[in-house]
Amino acid sequence: MGAGLEQREMRVILRQHPPASAGRLPRNCSTTDDPLSFTAPNLSYLLDSPVEFGPLEVRSFTVPACGADRSHVIRVALHEDRPSGLVDTLTTTVGRIVGEQRAIMGELPTFEPGHYTFLIDTLPWARSDGMEHRNSTVITTPATGSGAPPTVVPTMAHELFHAWNVERIRPRSLEPFSFEGPNPSRELWLAEGVTSYIETLTEVRAGTIGLDQALSVVELGREPRRGRTRPPVPLARRDESACAVRRRREVERPQAMRRHVPLVLHVRTRHRPGPRPGASRPE
């Protein structure tokens, strides 16, 4: 894909038909004088910048940056069958999620276009899914008729944290990233595990789930609000060779350990004896 041209600046020009339709266009690439023309500094940036062109409801708010005369813009762009007021509910929840993750990390990342966008589709034909991007996330879910669909809030918390973890802090083994096939990495289970743990921690601190629910998520691998429990990882099946068991556990271990290891690391870090960074040394 674009062999030899990966580092060239890219320009995408969209055409709107009919020109007078009321499409909205959240995007991550840099804008130009033409509102439908966008640039990206290279191919990777372009491929990590989804565009949704359609009847979107868009809300935004600003978050002041720490120690600098600038602010971050956070946008929620919702595409649903018919307006239901959900976009305002989700924007309020996004504000709490952003505030909690900013408190955990100390500051939001520098979003290159000047904003981070939650692109959310709640449509009858959509499947539940979420995908992280450097300056946005795309979340799809079947419409439920009223209120936020059950997978949207945890997915918002999960994908926003990926703006740090994996998008800006990533396993060395993921580089150079291939867009043309799988990118096997032995460290991906840790990257996903930390993100899943922070997702749950964010939800507790933001008040979108209770502590009991969070503990069942961490302890049992139960999906928030779905009540589904992942089965424990079996050690071996009677008809499996040793190699087959090893290969299968390579795949299943990430799921089984998603939130456990980060929880242990968090607890050990918080309760490590001795002075913490920034704390005064005890007499």
Ligand SMILES: [Zn+2]
């Ligand atoms: Zn993830």
